[in-house]
Amino acid sequence: MELKLESIRYAHGSGHTDVCYGYNYSDKQIFSCGSDGYVRIWHEQQDDDLGSDFVAEQALSVACNETHYFVATNDNYVQGYTLADRKRDKIVFKFSAPVTHVFASESGKLVAACSCDMEIQLLQTVTNKIETFTGHTAPVLSVSIDPLDEFLVSTSCDGTSKIWELKFGAVVKTFSEVVPVKNDFYKAIVLGHCAWKPQSGSFLAVPKGLELFIYRRHTWEEKYRLSPPNIEQDLTAAIISPCGGYIAAGSVGGEIFLWEGRRQLLVGFYKDPKKIGICRMAWHSLGCHILFSDRVGRMGILTGIEDAIIKPPPVDQEARDSVFDCFDDDEDCISLEKIKSTCQSKFSENIGGDDGDVSDECSSRPASPSSSSVYRAVIPTPKVQPPFQPSSTPSNFEPRCLCYNSIGIVRYYDSDRTIDIQFHDTAFHHSLFLRSFGVCTMATLSSKVLCLAVPSVDDNASKLTCVSLGFGNKEWTTCMPEGEDILAVAASGDWVAAATNANNVRIFTFAGTQKQVLALAGPIVAMSGYEKKLFVTYHAGLFESQNINFGIYEVSGIYVRTMAPLQPLPLSPKSLLKWIGFTDEGTPCTYDSNGHVRILGHDCLHWMVVSNTQNQRKSSSDHYFVVGLSEANQNIRCILCRNSHYPLVIHAPTIVEISLRMPLCDTDDGKSIAEDTFWRLLFSIYTMQKISFDTQDVNSTFELPMKQAILKLFGGAINNSDDLRAVELASFMTEKALDVAVKYAMTQGRSHLAEKLKSIKPVDWNNYYPMHSANQPSNEDVDVRRFEVGDLNSQRDMFEESPQKVSRKENPINTEPRSYCNYSPQRRGGQNPFKKTATKTTESPKGLKYFDTLKKDFTSNQKSNKPFGMNQPLKLKLQANKKTTAEVVVTPENEEVDKETKERKFTEWFQHRMTSLAEDNPGATPSELVRIGTKIFKKEMGQVGKANNCLEVIESDSSWNSSKRSLLDDPRSIVKRFKNLDESL
Structure with a gap:
C-alpha cells in the first residue's frame, strides 16, 4: 500500500541535505543540515524551528549521540556541539578535504567520519583515540558502524563498499560495482548508505543498483536480495526498523520502498511526484515514522507504516492469526497500541541471522498446511548494461563529451544547451558552435557528417539531426515514429544509422534519404561505423555476465548485407562493454571494463586478446579512456584518467599511446x-x-x-x-x-x-x-544474394539473369x-627531378x-x-602505387617470350573473371578493376614475390595496352558499361 506523506517542507537550500533523530528527548527532536551551512533543530509534531546554528559554508552531514551532535563540513572539519546548550565543544576530526559523512554508533562509544581525501577516521569517545583507515581510491561517500562495534562498512566513489574489522583495521570483504564510479563527491548522485540490523548486527543491507542486497554477518554471503517493482533509478540509501523486521530503501528517483524482511514482501511504497532524489533516511525509535531528506533541501515524514504492517497483501493463515490474537473475544473496540506491541513481537525475529529461525512462540505452534513455508529460488540476474556511445562520458559530466574520435571532439553543455565541435585538423573544417540546440544525448562524427540525437520529451518525438560538413553546412532533421527513442547512432562517409528502443536500426544516406530498417534480436548496446562497415552489438539474454551478440553489416550503395554472422561477443567475466570501434585499418575491436582489448579474427569467427591496459597503468585507480587503435603502429590511443573512468573535457585532453601487449x-x-x-x-x-x-x-x-x-x-x-x-x-x-x-x-x-x-x-x-577451416564451409559455398533496387530488365545483361553466388575468397x-x-607537410615545388641523393641505410x-x-x-x-x-x-x-611513365626495358629474347606468355595468360584470365570482379567491386572504375584483377592473378599464379615486375610488364607492354583499349571500346564489354555508367552519373 502507499505510505502517507504527513508533512514536507524546505529545510535548507538546494543541494545535499542530511537528517537524523535526536536521543535525549525521545525522538522529539530532528536535526538537519544542508548546503546553506546551517544546522537546524525541529520538533516533529509542531514542526517549529527550535534553533539554527551556522557552522560553515556547507554542512554535509549530522549525527547524534547521548551528549553531542556532530557536524561534517566542507572546511575539512567535524565539529562537536553539546546537546544541552548547542555550544561548540571541540573539533573532533581534521581532514585534508571536505568531510562527506559522520556516523555515531548505537553504543555511543564510537564516532566515524569519511572525507574526499579517501580516508576514514574513527574516534573512541572514552579514550579520545583516533584511528585512520585507508584503502579506498576515490572520495568516500558514507560510513556505518556495526551495533556491536566490531565492524564498519564504507562506500566510496571508486564503486566499492568495504567492510573493516575495527580490531585489526583491515578489510575483510569488498563489494564491487555498488555505486557508479565518480571522481568527485559533489557529482555523486548515488550515495550508497548501508544499514546494519539494530542491536544484533546480524545482517547488512547494501543498496546496489536497482536491488537491495542482504548479507550475513561474518561470512558476508548473500542471503537474498529485494527487487522493487517498476523502479526507475538506482537505490541510494537503506535503513532497518528498530525491531529489525522491516527494511526501507530510497532511490535517486524520489521513491521509497518498505519490505517485510522475513517473507521478502513489499508492504509499502512512496513516490515523489517531482522525482527528486533521496539523500538520507532515518527511522523513528517507535517504528511509526520514516524521516527523509532530498537533493533540493526538503525534509519530509512518512506515516501509515502501522497500516502497512497490519494490512499487508494477502498472506497465509498463521500471519493472519497472529494479528487477530491482539483482540479478546468480548472486545468491541480496537486498541492501536495493543496491535503495535503485538505486531512488533510477532515480526521482530532475526531475519538476517545465520539460521533465519523464527521466535520461540511461533516455532512452538504446530505447523499446518496453510502455514507451511514456501521457498522460492532466487535467480541472480545481472544489471543489464544500458546503451552507450563509444568514447563518450556519462550524462552528469559538465561539459559532457558526446564523441571523441580521429576526426574531432563533440562537447555538450547542459547548462545553456549548446554544442561545441572542434576538429583535430583545422584545415579539414573549422570549429562549430550550435546554440539553443536543445537536449542532446548522443552524437557521432565522421569525415562528411555530424550526427546528433535528441530524446523524446513529453509530446515531442525523438529526432535525428545531421549536419553536412562538406556541402555548405547543410543540415536535415527527421523524427522517429511514435514510441521509438534513439538509443545509439553511428555514421560513416556515405550513411548514418540510428538504433531505437524498438530493436530497429534505421539507415539513412548522409544526405537524408531513408534506406533499410534492420531488425535486431535484442536491445541495442552500442554501434560504430567505418567506411562501408557497420558494427552493431546488442543484448541476447541474461546469465551471470553480460550476454551480448554482435553483427557486422556492409552498407554500400543501394544494398545492405551481412559481412560477419551474428554471434556472441566475448567479454571478461562480470565486466561491461566500454568501447567498440574499428582500428585505423578497418578491423573491428572492443574494450571492456576489465581493460581487455580484443580484435576480430580474419575469419570473422573468433576474437583475439591483443592487450590488457590494466597491466600498463601505474595505479589501480587509474583507467584508460580508449579513443582509437592502430595496427600499423601497434598502439592504442587513449586518455589517462586518474581516479576516474572518464576524462574531463573542459579543455582538450591529452592523448597518450600505449603499446599493444598480449597478456x-x-x-x-x-x-x-x-x-x-x-x-x-x-x-x-x-x-x-x-x-x-x-x-x-x-x-x-x-x-x-x-x-x-x-x-x-x-x-x-x-x-x-x-x-x-x-x-x-x-x-x-x-x-x-x-x-x-x-x-x-x-x-x-x-x-x-x-x-x-x-x-x-x-x-x-x-x-x-x-x-575458413576444414570443418566449416567456404565463403564460396555460401549463397550471398544482394537485393538490388531498380529495373531488373535494364540490368539483366549486366548482372545476368538472376543473382548469382558471389565468390569471396x-x-x-x-x-x-x-x-x-600524409599529414606531415612536404615541399613539392622547386625540386630537381634529376638530382640523386645518396641515402644511408x-x-x-x-x-x-x-x-x-x-x-x-x-x-x-x-x-x-x-x-x-x-x-x-x-x-x-x-x-x-603511383603511376609511372613508360620505361624502355631491354631484356633477352627468352625473357620477352616469358612476359608475352604471362600477358596472354592474364588477358584470358581477366576476360573470364571480369563479371565476378565487377560484382564484387560495384563502385570500382575500369582502371581499378584492372589493378584488383592484377593482384588476384599474381596470387593465383604464385607471383607474389614479383609483384612490381609483373605490374610493370602489364602496364608497359603495348600489346596489353591495345587489349585494354579494346576492352574499353567494346560496347559488349562490362568494363565499357561501367565506364558509361560512371560518365552518366
Whole structure:
C-alpha cells in the first residue's frame, strides 16, 4: 500500500541535505543540515524551528549521540556541539578535504567520519583515540558502524563498499560495482548508505543498483536480495526498523520502498511526484515514522507504516492469526497500541541471522498446511548494461563529451544547451558552435557528417539531426515514429544509422534519404561505423555476465548485407562493454571494463586478446579512456584518467599511446616478449598486406621484427638444449629465417638437429591465416544474394539473369587497397627531378652474426618493459602505387617470350573473371578493376614475390595496352558499361 506523506517542507537550500533523530528527548527532536551551512533543530509534531546554528559554508552531514551532535563540513572539519546548550565543544576530526559523512554508533562509544581525501577516521569517545583507515581510491561517500562495534562498512566513489574489522583495521570483504564510479563527491548522485540490523548486527543491507542486497554477518554471503517493482533509478540509501523486521530503501528517483524482511514482501511504497532524489533516511525509535531528506533541501515524514504492517497483501493463515490474537473475544473496540506491541513481537525475529529461525512462540505452534513455508529460488540476474556511445562520458559530466574520435571532439553543455565541435585538423573544417540546440544525448562524427540525437520529451518525438560538413553546412532533421527513442547512432562517409528502443536500426544516406530498417534480436548496446562497415552489438539474454551478440553489416550503395554472422561477443567475466570501434585499418575491436582489448579474427569467427591496459597503468585507480587503435603502429590511443573512468573535457585532453601487449604468462620475461611480438605482428601482417601496395615497406616494418623474434626464441631453445621446441619454432619460419636457423644449429655442433630442420617446409607469413577451416564451409559455398533496387530488365545483361553466388575468397572485413593521407607537410615545388641523393641505410645483422646479440638482447629485454622489436613506433606508409611513365626495358629474347606468355595468360584470365570482379567491386572504375584483377592473378599464379615486375610488364607492354583499349571500346564489354555508367552519373 502507499505510505502517507504527513508533512514536507524546505529545510535548507538546494543541494545535499542530511537528517537524523535526536536521543535525549525521545525522538522529539530532528536535526538537519544542508548546503546553506546551517544546522537546524525541529520538533516533529509542531514542526517549529527550535534553533539554527551556522557552522560553515556547507554542512554535509549530522549525527547524534547521548551528549553531542556532530557536524561534517566542507572546511575539512567535524565539529562537536553539546546537546544541552548547542555550544561548540571541540573539533573532533581534521581532514585534508571536505568531510562527506559522520556516523555515531548505537553504543555511543564510537564516532566515524569519511572525507574526499579517501580516508576514514574513527574516534573512541572514552579514550579520545583516533584511528585512520585507508584503502579506498576515490572520495568516500558514507560510513556505518556495526551495533556491536566490531565492524564498519564504507562506500566510496571508486564503486566499492568495504567492510573493516575495527580490531585489526583491515578489510575483510569488498563489494564491487555498488555505486557508479565518480571522481568527485559533489557529482555523486548515488550515495550508497548501508544499514546494519539494530542491536544484533546480524545482517547488512547494501543498496546496489536497482536491488537491495542482504548479507550475513561474518561470512558476508548473500542471503537474498529485494527487487522493487517498476523502479526507475538506482537505490541510494537503506535503513532497518528498530525491531529489525522491516527494511526501507530510497532511490535517486524520489521513491521509497518498505519490505517485510522475513517473507521478502513489499508492504509499502512512496513516490515523489517531482522525482527528486533521496539523500538520507532515518527511522523513528517507535517504528511509526520514516524521516527523509532530498537533493533540493526538503525534509519530509512518512506515516501509515502501522497500516502497512497490519494490512499487508494477502498472506497465509498463521500471519493472519497472529494479528487477530491482539483482540479478546468480548472486545468491541480496537486498541492501536495493543496491535503495535503485538505486531512488533510477532515480526521482530532475526531475519538476517545465520539460521533465519523464527521466535520461540511461533516455532512452538504446530505447523499446518496453510502455514507451511514456501521457498522460492532466487535467480541472480545481472544489471543489464544500458546503451552507450563509444568514447563518450556519462550524462552528469559538465561539459559532457558526446564523441571523441580521429576526426574531432563533440562537447555538450547542459547548462545553456549548446554544442561545441572542434576538429583535430583545422584545415579539414573549422570549429562549430550550435546554440539553443536543445537536449542532446548522443552524437557521432565522421569525415562528411555530424550526427546528433535528441530524446523524446513529453509530446515531442525523438529526432535525428545531421549536419553536412562538406556541402555548405547543410543540415536535415527527421523524427522517429511514435514510441521509438534513439538509443545509439553511428555514421560513416556515405550513411548514418540510428538504433531505437524498438530493436530497429534505421539507415539513412548522409544526405537524408531513408534506406533499410534492420531488425535486431535484442536491445541495442552500442554501434560504430567505418567506411562501408557497420558494427552493431546488442543484448541476447541474461546469465551471470553480460550476454551480448554482435553483427557486422556492409552498407554500400543501394544494398545492405551481412559481412560477419551474428554471434556472441566475448567479454571478461562480470565486466561491461566500454568501447567498440574499428582500428585505423578497418578491423573491428572492443574494450571492456576489465581493460581487455580484443580484435576480430580474419575469419570473422573468433576474437583475439591483443592487450590488457590494466597491466600498463601505474595505479589501480587509474583507467584508460580508449579513443582509437592502430595496427600499423601497434598502439592504442587513449586518455589517462586518474581516479576516474572518464576524462574531463573542459579543455582538450591529452592523448597518450600505449603499446599493444598480449597478456601472456610471465610478461616481463624475454621469451614471452618475443612470443608476443611474433604472434601479434603475424596477426596484423595480413591486414597490412591488404591495404598497402608497398610490399617492401610492409616486409621491413613487420617481417623484420618477426624474424628477429622467432630467431631469438630459436636461439634460446638451442642454448637450453630443447630440440623439441627448436623444431617447433622452425616450423613457423620463412625460407630465409629457416636457412639462418640451420646454419646456427651447425655452428653450435647440432648437426643432427640441422638435418631435421632441412626437412621442414617453410611457411609464408603473408598467407598464414586461412579464411575458413576444414570443418566449416567456404565463403564460396555460401549463397550471398544482394537485393538490388531498380529495373531488373535494364540490368539483366549486366548482372545476368538472376543473382548469382558471389565468390569471396578474401576476408570481407578487410578493406581494399586505398591511399592514406600524409599529414606531415612536404615541399613539392622547386625540386630537381634529376638530382640523386645518396641515402644511408642501417642494415640489421645478417646470417649468423645476428646470434651474437642473443644474450645481450635477452638481458636488455628482461630489464625493459617494452615488447621486443617495438621500442620505436611502427611507421608504415600506406599509399597506393603511383603511376609511372613508360620505361624502355631491354631484356633477352627468352625473357620477352616469358612476359608475352604471362600477358596472354592474364588477358584470358581477366576476360573470364571480369563479371565476378565487377560484382564484387560495384563502385570500382575500369582502371581499378584492372589493378584488383592484377593482384588476384599474381596470387593465383604464385607471383607474389614479383609483384612490381609483373605490374610493370602489364602496364608497359603495348600489346596489353591495345587489349585494354579494346576492352574499353567494346560496347559488349562490362568494363565499357561501367565506364558509361560512371560518365552518366
